[in-house]
Amino acid sequence: MSNKRSNSFRQAILQGNRRLCSKALLEETGLSLSQRLIRHVAYETLPREIDRKWYYDSYTCCPPPWFMITITIVAFFLYNGVVLDRFVLQVTHPLYLKNALLYHPQLRAQAWRYLTYIFMHAGIEHLGLNVVLQLLVGVPLEMVHGAVRISFVYVAGVVAGSLAVSVADMTAPVVGSSGGVYALVSAHLANIVMNWSGMKCQFKLLRMAVALICMSFEFGRAVWLRFHPSAYPPCPHPSFMAHLGGVVVGITLGVIILRNYEQRLQDQTLWWIFLSIYVIFVLFAIFWNIFAYSLLDLKLPPPP
Numbered sequence: 332m333s334n335k336r337s338n339s340f341r342q343a344i345l346q347g348n349r350r351l352c353s354k355a356l357l358e359e360t361g362l363s364l365s366q367r368l369i370r371h372v373a374y375e376t377l378p379r380e381i382d383r384k385w386y387y388d389s390y391t392c393c394p395p396p397w398f399m400i401t402i403t404i405v406a407f408f409l410y411n412g413v414v415l416d417r418f419v420l421q422v423t424h425p426l427y428l429k430n431a432l433l434y435h436p437q438l439r440a441q442a443w444r445y446l447t448y449i450f451m452h453a454g455i456e457h458l459g460l461n462v463v464l465q466l467l468v469g470v471p472l473e474m475v476h477g478a479v480r481i482s483f484v485y486v487a488g489v490v491a492g493s494l495a496v497s498v499a500d501m502t503a504p505v506v507g508s509s510g511g512v513y514a515l516v517s518a519h520l521a522n523i524v525m526n527w528s529g530m531k532c533q534f535k536l537l538r539m540a541v542a543l544i545c546m547s548f549e550f551g552r553a554v555w556l557r558f559h560p561s562a563y564p565p566c567p568h569p570s571f572m573a574h575l576g577g578v579v580v581g582i583t584l585g586v587i588i589l590r591n592y593e594q595r596l597q598d599q600t601l602w603w604i605f606l607s608i609y610v611i612f613v614l615f616a617i618f619w620n621i622f623a624y625s626l627l628d629l630k631l632p633p634p635p
Contacts, residue, residue, distance in 0.1 A: 356383050372471045378529030398478040399469035403462055409450045428566055428635035434493050434505040437634040439620055445493040449508035453569050460549050461508045468516050480588050488514025488580040492573030494616035502631055503570035513577030518585025550574050565632050584609060
């Protein structure tokens with residue numbers, strides 16, 4: 332990833348250091364609503380005052396945080412416009428597996444399903460919680476770190492989630508954007524913990540507790556649903572392993588990408604180490620999907 336701080340920014344810091352350090356950004360008065368929002372996002376996501384001031388002075392909302400908003404709108408459209416009228420993604424309905432987007436072990440050769448499963452959810456409560464976390468955490472992160480970095484973390488979490496299911500829970504389908512959402516949220520929370528003293532967001536301990544409770548509730552619901560007897564056997568319930576895949580991506584790749592604006596040498600080294608581990612896992616999962624299913628004596632659910 333390229334360094335967010337350009338040479339012109341470093342030169343501006345050297346020339347205007349006295350002005351930048353004269354007063355904390357939080358003490359600025361007479362700000363408009365949009366300026367207060369930008370300042371709030373800076374204090375929510377950045378651990379150093381100099382980074383907050385640079386972000387506040389340079390942010391123009393061009394481009395806007397389009398990636399997270401687009402993903403959310405598409406998820407709502409597909410769920411409500413295409414599926415919800417027949418309730419086929421309610422797991423108590425016998426037809427919830429009959430769509431071309433979710434991941435199904437019998438249809439794992441259709442590679443697009445490893446990504447498109449994020450647009451289908453097992454119930455309106457599943458969709459609602461993922462959308463709330465996606466917007467509350469993903470949009471501010473994209474405003475600060477840009478669409479390229481955030482989309483990379485999100486998509487890496489999504490792919491890791493479906494591949495983790497194909498390796499560790501081989502007989503289950505997958506629905507929901509929890510892999511990508513958990514990657515972003517866990518990266519953000521890990522970044523706060525690593526820079527605890529520098530983070531000046533209000534009620535940070537309470538906010539972390541609320542986020543962890545929401546994530547734990549949704550994960551617990553997914554675990555309970557996975558092992559709860561299906562109302563229409565042999566249609567299995569969705570797996571919960573995608574959540575864990577997203578968390579692992581968030582606290583490895585995500586932390587390195589979101590940690591600081593100014594990348595240091597050790598950060599770049601860790602970035603390549605974690606990226607290599609991720610690529611190795613993806614290659615392992617691909618070969619696992621090609622060979623392991625035929626070698627193991629598994630009773631896979633019938634194709635939808």
